[in-house]
Amino acid sequence: xxxxxxSGPGLVKPSQTLSLTCTVSGGSINSGNYYxxxxxxxxxxxxxxxxxxxxxxxxxxxPSLKSRLSMSVDTSKNQFSLRLSSVTAADTAVYYCARHxxxxxxxxxxxxxxxx
Amino acid sequence: DIVMTQxxxxxxxxxxxxxxxxxxxxxxxxxxxxxxxxxxxxxxxGQSPQLLIFxxxxxxxxVPARFSGSGSGTDFTLKIxxxxxxxxxxYYCMQGLHLPYTFGQxxxxxxx
Numbered sequence: 469x470x471x472x473x474x475s476g477p478g479l480v481k482p483s484q485t486l487s488l489t490c491t492v493s494g495g496s497i498n499s500g501n502y503y504x505x506x507x508x509x510x511x512x513x514x515x516x517x518x519x520x521x522x523x524x525x526x527x528x529x530x531p532s533l534k535s536r537l538s539m540s541v542d543t544s545k546n547q548f549s550l551r552l553s554s555v556t557a558a559d560t561a562v563y564y565c566a567r568h569x570x571x572x573x574x575x576x577x578x579x580x581x582x583x584x
Numbered sequence: 585d586i587v588m589t590q591x592x593x594x595x596x597x598x599x600x601x602x603x604x605x606x607x608x609x610x611x612x613x614x615x616x617x618x619x620x621x622x623x624x625x626x627x628x629x630g631q632s633p634q635l636l637i638f639x640x641x642x643x644x645x646x647v648p649a650r651f652s653g654s655g656s657g658t659d660f661t662l663k664i665x666x667x668x669x670x671x672x673x674x675y676y677c678m679q680g681l682h683l684p685y686t687f688g689q690x691x692x693x694x695x696x
Binding site for chain 1: 623625632633634635638639644676678680683684685686687688689690
């Protein structure tokens with residue numbers, strides 16, 4: 469069965485770039501008409517859609533983050549990635565990757581703390 | 585951004601009793617393809633959100649029949665016919681029609 473797993477540093481310094489990768493296992497990132505998404509959850513609060521990418525590389529970003537955000541996909545590694553630049557404490561959150569046909573499949577999430 | 589408003593924000597239910605959560609969207613979620621892009625998720629303690637309902641009223645694979653979704657346009661409801669202890673957590677509605685996709689604030693359900 470298809471599974472998603474986030475990976476990346478758990479601690480990032482302010483003003484630096486947050487980089488996360490989501491590895492898709494048990495299935496191909498190319499298969500189906502899915503978008504591959506990033507969603508975050510600030511401590512103790514609700515969910516925020518960050519953006520998504522198609523296997524072709526086509527992207528959509530949340531306008532609130534667009535100026536600092538970049539997503540990419542590596543079909544040979546069955547991975548997609550997130551880069552968020554100029555981070556502040558407000559970017560501290562659990563970051564989830566998810567498959568969007570219906571957001572029916574989520575990774576377990578990874579906590580990223582922005583602190584010096 | 586489309587604002588998704590859930591009510592109530594918290595719910596305490598006796599096992600075996602019904603529960604209902606409302607979600608209102610700032611704009612219609614009905615697409616020209618005839619589908620309504622409203623989803624319901626449950627986030628159990630310490631877990632990732634899990635899909636319960638898609639397209640407003642379709643139960644996702646493996647979701648117990650006690651969960652049902654209804655509504656159209658801008659007003660939607662998630663109902664649990666008989667709450668069980670394993671249903672505790674936060675329930676979120678999400679609109680998947682207008683970018684950026686947006687979630688409701690969440691409704692915390694606990695057991696009396």
